[in-house]
Amino acid sequence: MAANAPALTFIVLFLPILAAVLAPGLTRFLGDRAAWVLALAPALAFLHFCTFLGEVAGGEVVTGGYAWVPSFNLSFSWFLDGLSLTFALLITGIGTLIVIYSGGYMKGHPDQGRFLAFILLFMGAMLGLVVSDSFLMLFVYWELTSITSFLLIGFDHEREAARRAALQALVVTGGGGLCLLAGLVFLWNITGVTQLSLLVHLENGLRESPFYLAALVLVLAGAFTKSAQFPFHFWLPNAMEAPTPVSAYLHSATMVKAGVYLLMRLNPVMGQTPAWEILLPFFGGITLISGTLLAVRQTDLKLMLAYTTMASLGLLVMLTGFGAPHAVEAAVLYLIAHSLFKGALFMVAGTVDHETGTRDLTKLAGLRAAMPITFGAALLAALSMGGLPLFFGFLAKEEIYTALAAGNPRAVFFTGLAVAGNALMFAIAFAVGLKPFLGPRIETPKHPHEGPAALWLGPVVLAALGLLAALFSGLAHRYVSSPMASAITDQKVTVDITSMPHLGLPLMLSIITMVLGALVYWRLDTARALMVRALENLGPGPDRGFDRLICGLVRLSVAVTRFVQPGRLEIYITATFILLALTLLVPPLVFGELPGVPAWPQNLLVQEAAFLLIALIGILAVVRATDRLTAIVSLGIQGFAVAVIFLLFGAPDLSFTQFMVETLSVVILALVMTRLRLSPRDHRPVGQMLFDAVVATACGLGFTLLLMKSVEAPFDNLLTDFFNAYSKTIAHGANVVNVIIVDFRGTDTLGEIAVVMITGLAVLALIRVRAGSRTGSGEGR
């Protein structure tokens, strides 16, 4: 490789994002032809990744990267082995076709530029996801695919269904992403490793760790939500609200496979444990069967395909976790085959919709003459999906049965599942790829004719690849399947299955599958009616459940908020003081910070005791007062008594300040009260008063205990001595308190002066309340 290869790969990883930035401008400039230019970005990336094929097939790993966040031990680094390279090729290759297809599909749409930008952004995110080496980089790209998918599903944002589907996808996959983050941080904690390339070669520790199961469940939550496994599958069919290029790209060929990718990536280090081999096949199997059954029920071409996508993802998860020899090879082959035929079929469904105005299966027939090229592509793709010999889908199916079919009950069970699922998928394949084109023509909303090259190029290329890859299976295995399978199992694997049927149990199962599938296809309407009835009896599914969950969450949040924020100041103050009492009383008890019993003061003077008593009387009078004016004046008694006590203990300045404050506050409060009603002081019921008294006493007790404990040790006179020593000599002031205020701590005084000034200004602003406008809407919601 050339010396600048890492830099080149780095640029290639950002190529789609760069194209996305350019897309809106370019579309304004070039119109519908912009897509052909923009497709160059993924095409170049595709070619760049092709240059690694030889190296990777030889068992090497292409890595590179730059430091990104060294504090988290995180580098922007990529890691291309058979697994990620295959994914990168699928993403950029199919991506090129999709961008071209989007140009044709969105022709004339006012937001075409924005759409292409989103698609390309997604492409950049997806590409980053599969080549990421660092955990956090993987997570960043993972969430980016969720966000771009949110934007794409909600592209047609003026329809409510699209908005709902977008939110649903974001909530499910974004929530799964958070679980994945937790799982990845767990892995980081357990192993101390932050890179996948190091993790997969880890010798020991992870599977034996007590946190293995927690990490596994969290990672699986991420993978299952992304790859639409039961019971998180519901967002995927709803995502069909997106324009068809999105469905073809995100929701069949790429994004939904991110979960499968992650499972395959982690297989060497987390696989081969009982939990892995139970959870994956179990959820995968359920997804496979429920997906195919739900697909049969639909008449919308896109929805039929969406449910079979879900089923296929289930099959892939099941195979990845099955644990038998050949299972991983089967998953690899099926994944590649699926990307090719499903991408093609989705684009066909989009073309049919675009050209006829409907994608309802019951309203489509006889299109073969009007749309011959599309028909050819559809048929080829359906043959591969159905798993007929000579097609790549056949290879995959043979390998699946080779892996699954064994004597033990578990194998028999999963073989049965696979046969049933594949048979139903066979039926759907031809229902989508053949049925609309056969029979007599039915009138459609638009007069059908073949679409432009942009629309048929993608399906034709992908469908043809499904055939070519099988015909030249040796080449495909050498460069793609074998390296990928080797990467997943972390040992050298050679895939050698060819498209030549050879006798044996797998072929038998294949034939059974086809016969069953043909049977269902023949009686598709009956099967659909059956499913509709069965599902009606089953009641609401998780899709409804999602709505209920969100509704419930909103209702819960309203209730909680109303409870913790009732809008009345009294409640807030009470709660605050209860908390204050707890803060003051609990820690001394728990941490042994209660003061000792104080000695009775020896030298208490009569006047000191007298003024203490007066203060207490003042307080009692406040509590006992029947009207507000009395209460205010009584509070003054307490204040003046405290001022005198300050005086007695040698703080004349403080005492004078206190006198001033007390006088002013009594006068001002009394003046204010003349504008308000004075008499009925208190409306609280007795219980409430008692409760308030307890809270108040508890706070007072707490403060007292803390004070007693604080002064138990002798006071450190360091500052006092300093002030006394230098007040006169350096600061030239005889009154130490004054010197403290204006010199030693003059900055505090500056701040306080500012406070007084600001208060004045605030009062000025406040007294401009418009009279009479006080309707008092308050905090009420």
Next chain:
Amino acid sequence: MAAPSTDLSAALVLASPQLADWLVVLPVVLMIGFGAVLMMVRKSVRLHGTIAITGLALLVLLDAALLIRISTYGPITMVMGRWLPPFGIAFTADLFGSLMAFVSAVVALAAGVFALRDIDAGGRRYGFFPFLMLLMAGVSGAFLTGDIFNLYVWFEVLLISSFGLLILGSEPEQIDGALKYAVLNLIGTTLFLIAVGYLYAIFGTLNMADIAGKASRLRETAPLVTLTALFILAFAMKAAAFPVNFWLPASYHTPRITVSALFGGLLTKVGIYALIRVTVMLFPVEREELSFVVAVSAALTMVIGALGALAQNDLRRLVGYVVIAGIGNMMAGVAIGTPAAVSGSILYALHSVVTMTALYLVAGEAARLGGAWSLSGLGGLYRRAPWFSAASLALFLAAAGLPPLSGLWPKVALLKASLDIGAWWLAAAILISAFIVTLALARVFLLAFWRPRPEPAPELAIARDWRIAWPLGCLTALSILFGLFPETVLDLSQRAATGLAEPSAYIRSVFPGGAAP
């Protein structure tokens, strides 16, 4: 002249301070000065904008210089009136304080520019810009002072300035909010003052470096856990942590949106700053004892804040609850207390200052374009203002902690820190809160942006305005930049957290010749 018998060196710092040391006090001096000038020209409303923006721009420059200086040479101290510490008041800035001061200044400048459009002549005549300057004086002082009583003074300055801002306009709803705000915050500030009183009774000093040095000696006898608990309560009130967060939802939606933006960005973070300063640097052992309670409060704050956001229909209230959810995250870092966790809190605070201010500005702009504050009344913004929608979406993702924006990194840091000590439930709370906030903000995007307008209102031609586009654009750009290239800030916050856990450099900058007697 002092009598020759007096040894001046025992009382005063005789060496004149280095020019760079002045940077520690200049932000406060600048803001008080500009505040005074603005009050003098109170009647000439036209001049206010220019003067204030000049002042705030200078503040950004000063804080930037201070940050660069400190990140290169470590903490710096300047004593007021030359009195030797701990006798006078020392301003000591370390990385933590200067980082917060810098980010606050940036946000204040952005809000100031936004105010040029948002605050009308009436609001200016009653002192919006003087209040803003003095608020920033209080905020800067709080971040840069090294004296705990002085910290209290700056709390008071910013509290009373914020009160002035809050009642600007004097709508009845504002008065109701302001009353709750004032009463509850005064309680909180008073608790802080009382706690300082106890602290002085125990330590006989108010200088924080001095306290940090003496705490270990007094731990045996003094009631330091109770004292720390009291400090935590006081600062939790200022920071609006559950269950003492009542004042925030009661008041933040009532003033002008610029004021909400300033409050959402700055005020609660000053509370968090003080909480971290006192618990992590001064009383680490006591913080450890109380960590479980703080962790529970943090988890509840996160979840209840997020739920509150989901429950709201009014955009301003919604953002207020998102602010609270963020406070929970920062508290989580304090509860865990390891340097990694504290650095997560600092990161989160920096991110939150920028993002929350920007979110309020988004709410303001949405209301200007859409003519309503409520989600039910808004709609069609996506079609109408694509750039604004893109910025809003970016900020929503940032607030929800999704990549590639600023919210991701603090979340990862806190998540890692809580799993490191085995507090899986705290990690779960972080993720659940992030999930609910995502849902709440995605709902905003769906309803206010994507959904077509409820009733086709007459299409008012609302001009694009640089006074809105620039602040919003710059804050969004900051969030994106930090999301993509987090290393610089991450590194700074980690160093800041280490400096708090091991404050020897801080202490040395106050007492170059060794600790006070």
